Amino acid sequence: MVTASQHISLIDSHCHLDFNEFDDDREQVIQDCLNLGVKQIIVPGVSASTWQRTLSVCRQSSCLHPALGLHPYFTEQHTNDHISELDTQLSQLKPELIAVGEIGLDFYDKTTPDSERHKQIEIFEAQLALAKKYDMPIIVHNRKAHDLCISLLQQYSLRGGIIHAFNGSIQQANKYSEMGYLLGFGGLSTHPHSSKLQGLLQQLTPSQIALETDAPDMKPYGVDTPFNSPKHLPLIAESIANTMQTSLPLQSLEVANPIFPTHSLICSTVD
């Protein structure tokens, strides 16, 4: 059991702590996280209209690290002006921002019109170009478009980042790893029916993965709260470690250091 919180030091590599679900008790959640050994939290931005909220939430605690990006889920809202605005934000705030994200492609819904898919690709590419310009890592959301994503990432040849909520094949996983990307795994992999994700984890090494909650989404198995919280990261870490038949995969988080060089995301291993 993961109970000796002082002995672990985890990074939640993907948590939407700026979302409304946390408005009532955000400070308490942060304090509880620190007590439980969740020492650093990456908070990705999703749309230009909410970037200020992402930034102001992250300025409340030194353990919160903001990223800014245009999420493919909100493609309808995004405009070329938002790309220019992101360029400005990155140039002004780069040391504060840990990555460009959350960016990517979401082709899950088969009814999404081609025009919207093209717009998703355009916006993703524009943000890859910005990540290249500022030499920053990226946080990628990808559903049902891994081969396209891999070929785009090969073209842009960035410093790496995290493929959040990875759910592709082992071949795709290994391609991402070769290019310097960590694969994000969270609560979904803890559910008994998630045999595909568990099979993937068994073929990966801890140094290929990053832990994440994706809170308030993706509740881990057995959690009875209305929505997910970064407080559940130790539970997820324990479940993933069991699946991988390793001790807590904390060494994977140390790999985050070269990927996020502007921040000292130092993680200790289990005592």
Ligand SMILES: [Zn+2]
């Ligand atoms: Zn997200």
